[in-house]
Amino acid sequence: MKELILVTGGTGYIGSHTVVELIKEGFDVVIIDNLSNSTTESLDGIEQITGIRPDFEQFDLLDLQRLEQFFASRPSLKAIIHFAASKAVGESVEKPLLYYRNNLNSLINLLHCMVVHEVSPIVFSSSCTIYGQPRELPVTEQAPILPAESPYGNTKQICEEILADSISAFNVLKAISLRYFNPIGAHPSALIGELPRGVPNNLVPYVTQTAAGVLPELKIYGNDYDTPDGSAIRDYINVVDLARAHVTAIRRLIAGKNSEPLEYFNLGTGKGTSVLELVQTFEQVTGVKVNHRIVGRRAGDIEKVWADTTKANETLGWKAIHSLDETLLSAWNWEKRLRDIK
Numbered sequence: 557m558k559e560l561i562l563v564t565g566g567t568g569y570i571g572s573h574t575v576v577e578l579i580k581e582g583f584d585v586v587i588i589d590n591l592s593n594s595t596t597e598s599l600d601g602i603e604q605i606t607g608i609r610p611d612f613e614q615f616d617l618l619d620l621q622r623l624e625q626f627f628a629s630r631p632s633l634k635a636i637i638h639f640a641a642s643k644a645v646g647e648s649v650e651k652p653l654l655y656y657r658n659n660l661n662s663l664i665n666l667l668h669c670m671v672v673h674e675v676s677p678i679v680f681s682s683s684c685t686i687y688g689q690p691r692e693l694p695v696t697e698q699a700p701i702l703p704a705e706s707p708y709g710n711t712k713q714i715c716e717e718i719l720a721d722s723i724s725a726f727n728v729l730k731a732i733s734l735r736y737f738n739p740i741g742a743h744p745s746a747l748i749g750e751l752p753r754g755v756p757n758n759l760v761p762y763v764t765q766t767a768a769g770v771l772p773e774l775k776i777y778g779n780d781y782d783t784p785d786g787s788a789i790r791d792y793i794n795v796v797d798l799a800r801a802h803v804t805a806i807r808r809l810i811a812g813k814n815s816e817p818l819e820y821f822n823l824g825t826g827k828g829t830s831v832l833e834l835v836q837t838f839e840q841v842t843g844v845k846v847n848h849r850i851v852g853r854r855a856g857d858i859e860k861v862w863a864d865t866t867k868a869n870e871t872l873g874w875k876a877i878h879s880l881d882e883t884l885l886s887a888w889n890w891e892k893r894l895r896d897i898k
């Protein structure tokens with residue numbers, strides 16, 4: 557019997573890549589997604605890649621009654637990976653109540669159902685934004701959590717606290733919180749990838765859309781940071797590598813190999829890349845020029861951050877394997893497919 561995993565937000569960017577890896581590793585998957593920021597086309601992509609169309613239920617996790625029905629109808633549910641959340645930093649400043657309502661209540665409702673139906677464990681999508689600008693680099697899981705810069709970042713911090721308090725109170729619960737650095741790229745098949753709505757905020761979709769001629773120019777936010785070339789540094793992690801980490805985390809929890817009921821892992825490459833380096837690498841591997849201009853710093857941006865991956869490598873047994881070159885190429889291949897560029 558295959559083990560059944562619930563993936564919330566499973567039609568989204570990281571969710572869909574994780575569903576592919578779960579299916580490849582022999583799990584059964586059921587997705588809950590309200591399609592607020594994704595479409596069922598990713599189900600077609602998953603099916604084309606794996607030969608299996610995952611079970612899909614469209615509803616909002618804020619609908620507790622519906623979620624209760626779902627748990628009652630799936631007694632064999634083995635574990636949960638929770639991606640469903642609102643994720644745009646800028647939007648969260650404009651609509652804080654939406655972000656707190658969506659991101660906190662969806663986790664609260666899930667944990668409630670997990671306790672009532674005695675279903676555990678859960679893997680939670682967290683973020684390196686909780687570290688702010690760390691004083692020491694690379695940043696380890698022990699680094700202090702700094703006051704959040706945005707309501708979005710705050711929801712990730714509060715969700716980690718909700719997890720910790722719930723796990724202390726209810727013996728049945730176990731969890732791993734995965735703190736992502738900057739996820740980029742797409743599946744090598746170019747059948748699934750990131751679908752930003754409107755003008756993208758994140759660097760790589762902005763780069764690929766500029767290269768495709770959809771956007772006129774990339775603005776590089778700042779060249780006066782205290783970094784070798786003056787542009788800001790991040791740890792860009794391949795989305796398929798990230799997806800694999802979720803399967804590893806689920807296996808660890810199901811096998812009871814976790815050393816504590818709530819564990820935290822940084823998911824990055826351990827290597828920092830500047831904005832200018834990323835653009836140059838993109839131009840080199842694709843042969844396509846990216847029209848760009850240096851402008852002032854973006855409000856709320858930190859200068860530099862990259863992960864200490866020792867704990868993820870040694871304790872979780874996971875390591876990023878894809879290079880920046882192949883990851884940027886995968887992002888470009890996905891953009892070309894979306895735009896029908898040969």
Ligand code: UDP
Nearest residue numbers: 757758759762775776777788790831854857
């Ligand atoms: N960035 C940029 N131009 C853009 C978008 C992003 O120069 O159009 C920079 C941004 O200032 C940051 C890095 O690219 O230094 C990564 O930004 P992104 O929004 O992708 O992720 P963040 O680290 O802010 O979550």
